[in-house]
Amino acid sequence: MPELPEVEVVCRGLRPLLMGRSFSQIRTSGHSLRLPIPEDALKRWAADAMVVEVRRRGKYLVVVLDNQASLVFHLGMTGRLGLFPAATPLAAHDHLCLVLTDNERMELRFNDTRRFGSIQVLTPDQDEALHFAALGPEPLQGEFSADYLADKGGRRSQPVKNFLMDSRVVVGIGNIYASEILHEARISPLRPTNQVSALEWKSIVTQTRSVLTRAIAAGGSTIADFVNAGGKPGYFQLELKVYGRHGKPCLRCGAMIVKETLAGRSTYRCEGCQR
DNA sequence: CTTGCCCCCTGCACGC
C-alpha cells in the first residue's frame, strides 16, 4: 500500500477536485474487498450528497459529506483512488464508481487488484473518533514524541520495527518506511523495543518526521501500484536508502545491506551502521 | 496483555 505519504498525496490531490461536488450514480463491482462494499449505505448516503471535506487519518482517506455521513477508504496493498472521465472503459478490478453530479463527464473510481482495501460508510449517528479509537497518534503531530514511544514501548520486547508498524502505537508507518526510518536513525530493526534509549527514541521521532515529510514532498514513493489522484503514475519517488537494496553497499557507510524476514515481512538493514 | 503465525487476493518475476 500506499503508506502514509502516498495516502496523503492522494488526499491532497483529490481534495480540490472533490470539494463542493456531489455524487449521483453509484456502481460497484459486486466483489467483496477486505470488507463487503456497503452498496446500500452508499446509495443511501453518498447519492446526492456534497463533499465538504477530504482528509486523512493514518492510512485511511475520509470523505465527509454535507449530510454528516462520511466515506472511509483504505487502499490496502494495491488500492487506487482517482478521478477518470466517465467514458473511460471500466478497468479490471474497478470496484466502485461514483459519478460527479455537476460534472458527469468525470467519476471517482476505486480500483484494487488484491482487494485488501476497504470502503466503509460512517452514518451521521456513528462517531468517527470511536470508529478510529484503536488508532495511535499521527506521526506528524505533536502527540507522537520520544516520551510517548518510550512509555508505550517500555515493556515490550518485540523488534522495534514491528513496534513502529503497529497502528495502535503510531499510524501510517508501513514496511518500506519502517526500514527507511530505522536506517536513518542508525538503529537495527531487530532491536528489542525495550532496549531503545531515550536519545534513540528522539532520533526515531526526528527521522520518522523527516522521512515521511520528504516522501510526501516527493509525491509518494512508488513501486508498482500507486497511482496519484489524477490517475497518473507517481513519478517522483523518494530515493530509498535501504528498502530493496539487499546485496548492495550502504549509501552511508559502504557496508552490506542485508534482507531478513521479520513478522513475515521483508526487512532491510545495514550491517555496518545500524546497531 | 503480548507476540508470532496465517490468511485474505491477484499478478509478476524467476527458474527449470
Added chain:
DNA sequence: TGCGTGCAGGGGGCAA
C-alpha cells in the same frame, strides 16, 4: 513456451 514457486507497500483473527 509453459508451469510451479515465491514474493509484493496491509491488517485482522487466532492461539500460545
